[in-house]
Amino acid sequence: MNKKELRAKYKALRQELSQDEIDDKSLAIANRMLQLDVWEKTYFHLFLTIEEQKEVETEFILQIVAGKDKEIVVAKSNFETLEMTNYLLTDNTKFQKNEYNIYEPVDGIEVPNTKIQVVLVPLLAYDKFGNRVGYGKGFYDTFLSKCPEDVIKIGLSFFDPEETIDDISPTDIRLDYCVTPTTNYSFL
Numbered sequence: 208m209n210k211k212e213l214r215a216k217y218k219a220l221r222q223e224l225s226q227d228e229i230d231d232k233s234l235a236i237a238n239r240m241l242q243l244d245v246w247e248k249t250y251f252h253l254f255l256t257i258e259e260q261k262e263v264e265t266e267f268i269l270q271i272v273a274g275k276d277k278e279i280v281v282a283k284s285n286f287e288t289l290e291m292t293n294y295l296l297t298d299n300t301k302f303q304k305n306e307y308n309i310y311e312p313v314d315g316i317e318v319p320n321t322k323i324q325v326v327l328v329p330l331l332a333y334d335k336f337g338n339r340v341g342y343g344k345g346f347y348d349t350f351l352s353k354c355p356e357d358v359i360k361i362g363l364s365f366f367d368p369e370e371t372i373d374d375i376s377p378t379d380i381r382l383d384y385c386v387t388p389t390t391n392y393s394f395l
Contacts, residue, residue, distance in 0.1 A: 209374045213332040213340045220366065221261040221331075229261060232365050235388035237267035242391055243384060245359055248324035252280045252293065255302075255310045262329060263363040269296075280318045283311040284346055291350050293318045320353040328382060330362045334369045337362075337381035337394025351380040359383050368392060 208216070224232075251272050256262045272279055282291035284305070294300065294315035301313045328347055332340040339362055341347055351360060362385035385392045 208369060208372070210340045210343070210372060213369065213372065214343065217331040217340075217366065218260075224261055224365065229264060229365075232388040233264035234267050236263055236363055236365075236386050237271055239386050239388070239391055240268055240271065240361075243361065243386070245325050245361070246275060246277075248277070248359070250278045250280055250318065250322050250324045252282070252323045252326040253296075254327055254329045255281060257307070257309055257329075259308050263365065265327065265363070268327065268363075278318075280323060281312055282350070284309065286344075289344055289346055289349060291346055293320065293323065320350065321355060323354050323358060325359045325361065326351065326354065328360055328362045330364060330382075330385075332366070332369055332372070333362050333364060333382060333385050334372045335392075336371065337383065337385070337392075338372045338375050338379060339382055339385075340372060345378070348378055348380050352378070361386060 253265055253269055256264050269279060279296040280293045281296050282293050284291050294312040295318050297315065300315050302310045303313055305311050328339065330339040330341055351358065360383045362382045364385055364387050367387060381394060383395055
């Protein structure tokens, strides 16, 4: 399947999930995250859930990362440049929803891409090779291309991988792992 077909398929599959299912599956994903060999790292970039899109609820992972005394980085998206600015999450961080219903930091302590060691990547679909399908704007591919080469890229999904994604672009950046409620997939 191509990216357009996969976007439609997985948006529809997500819409079938109840809030209880989303919460249960998200908690299972957070618990599976504990099995990954990433906890010696310090800077974790975390996406904030878009509830309307029925994304994986990252609050559970946020609690785990914070409990391990890691630095949590969150992004603010610029839809004109398709780039993200990263901010350190602190007790003083104020958030507001943008026009796409994404919670974003208003301002704060900016964190350069070069400091980020682990990125939790939102996605709609992915394949057995670690290729992913996002919402189509390229924010994460642009962002990841500016991170250190050894940054660990972890997708989060309620679903298992597709066999392949037909229309991968040279600018698409592959995942290292994808965590689902039942399995940790490695693409290393």
